[in-house]
Amino acid sequence: MNAWPFVAAAYAVTLIASAVIAGWSYVAMRRAERAVERLPRR
Amino acid sequence: MHALANPTRFLKLARPLTTLFAVLGTLLIAYGCYAGLVLSPPDYRQGDSARILYVHVPAAWLALGGWSGIALASVAQLVWRHPLAGVSARAIALPGAMFAAICLATGSIWGRPTWGTWWEWDGRMTSMLVLLFLYIGYIALAANGSERGSVSRATAIFGLLGAINLPIIKYSVTWFQTLHQGPSITLRGSSIAPELLWPLAYTVAGFTLLFAAIVLMRMRAILATAKVEARLARLVAA
Numbered sequence: 176m177n178a179w180p181f182v183a184a185a186y187a188v189t190l191i192a193s194a195v196i197a198g199w200s201y202v203a204m205r206r207a208e209r210a211v212e213r214l215p216r217r
Numbered sequence: 218m219h220a221l222a223n224p225t226r227f228l229k230l231a232r233p234l235t236t237l238f239a240v241l242g243t244l245l246i247a248y249g250c251y252a253g254l255v256l257s258p259p260d261y262r263q264g265d266s267a268r269i270l271y272v273h274v275p276a277a278w279l280a281l282g283g284w285s286g287i288a289l290a291s292v293a294q295l296v297w298r299h300p301l302a303g304v305s306a307r308a309i310a311l312p313g314a315m316f317a318a319i320c321l322a323t324g325s326i327w328g329r330p331t332w333g334t335w336w337e338w339d340g341r342m343t344s345m346l347v348l349l350f351l352y353i354g355y356i357a358l359a360a361n362g363s364e365r366g367s368v369s370r371a372t373a374i375f376g377l378l379g380a381i382n383l384p385i386i387k388y389s390v391t392w393f394q395t396l397h398q399g400p401s402i403t404l405r406g407s408s409i410a411p412e413l414l415w416p417l418a419y420t421v422a423g424f425t426l427l428f429a430a431i432v433l434m435r436m437r438a439i440l441a442t443a444k445v446e447a448r449l450a451r452l453v454a455a
Contacts, residue, residue, distance in 0.1 A: 178266035178330045185323040186250060189272040193246075193427060196315045197239070200434040207441035214448050 224440050227301055231433045238430035245423030252416035260413060269327040270409075271416050275424035276320035280348060281383060283313025283428070284376075287355065288383075291376035294367070301436070303367025306376055307359045308435035312428055314352035321345055332396055340389030341397035344382060351379040366443035 253271030260267035286309045293302035324342065325335045336342065358372040368376075390399045401408050409417075 176330050178264055178268075181326050181330050182254070182265055182268045185269040185272055185326045186254070188322050188326070189276060189319050190246075190250070192315055192319050193424070196312055197427060197431055197434075200312075200431045200438070204434040204438040204441070207438040207445070210445045211441045214445060215452075 224301065228437065228440065231437055235430050235433040235437070238426045238433065242423045242426030242428075242430055245419050246427065247423075249416050249419030249421075249423050252419060257413055257416050263331055266327060266330045267413065269323055270413075271420045273320060273323040273327060274417060275421045276316045276323060277345070278421060279424060279428050280313060280317035280320050280345070280352075281386060282425075283309050283316060284348060284351070284379060284383060286432075287313065287376040288380035291373040294373045295370070295377070300367070303373065304436050304439050305432065306373070307366070307368050307439060308432045310352055310356045310359060311435065312431045314349060314356060316424075316428070317345065317349040317352055321349060328396075334396075337396045339395040339397055340393035341386065341395055344386040344389045348379075348382055348386060351382060355379065366439040 249271060253268050257268070259265045287306045290299075290302040290306035290309070293299040294306070321342070324345070328337070329335050355372065355376060358375055359368045361369070389395065390397050407414055
């Protein structure tokens with residue numbers, strides 16, 4: 176059995192899922208920190 | 218650890234570390250994957266399918282390490298009432314769940330060419346699936362009853378009790394008759410040939426740094442959201 180399609184699928188799953196969670200976390204962080212910057216000064 | 222109890226002090230340290238961990242982690246992952254796919258030789262028994270090791274093992278390590286982090290943070294919250302403990306546990310839960318899912322998916326993909334099956338209800342795979350469900354339960358619990366970005370006492374107790382599953386996962390291949398291979402890397406050494414093993418150090422280090430960057434980003438998001446909510450609550454009350 177040619178193992179390369181399985182290897183490619185495993186790497187694709189890992190790298191795409193890691194990129195998605197990292198990107199999602201970055202966007203959530205930037206959005207939340209921008210909301211703090213927009214808060215009225217006391 | 219108590220020196221970081223002040224969120225302002227924590228954020229001062231977290232901001233540069235987030236970028237450093239993310240950049241260094243990405244570079245190590247890139248080189249580790251290149252080494253695993255191109256530079257390392259195929260395994261003499263499993264052939265090229267053994268290359269899945271370089272993404273499967275870091276995912277398993279981070280899924281287990283993530284819950285260990287949740288359990289330690291739960292202790293810090295319950296015993297010392299550390300103000301950032303609940304925040305860090307909440308921040309770990311989602312990437313921990315993601316890496317548990319990646320571990321199960323890559324394990325399943327590895328199982329098809331190696332064992333001839335996508336899934337088997339053996340000790341290791343079943344206990345790993347239980348860990349994924351524990352993460353999902355923790356995320357659901359943490360979404361409710363959080364205060365100033367932290368988690369409730371019940372959620373912290375759940376985080377602590379869930380750690381019972383960690384030694385079950387670790388020793389499942391020793392305790393049960395299982396399709397999954399026994400431990401290849403122990404404190405006494407490794408049964409994997411050095412020429413196959415070295416790229417694993419890069420991917421483990423790389424994914425660990427990326428995981429740390431993700432946790433820091435999520436902690437910063439939780440703290441910022443809590444700050445906005447607290448300020449808005451004060452404005453409404455005034």
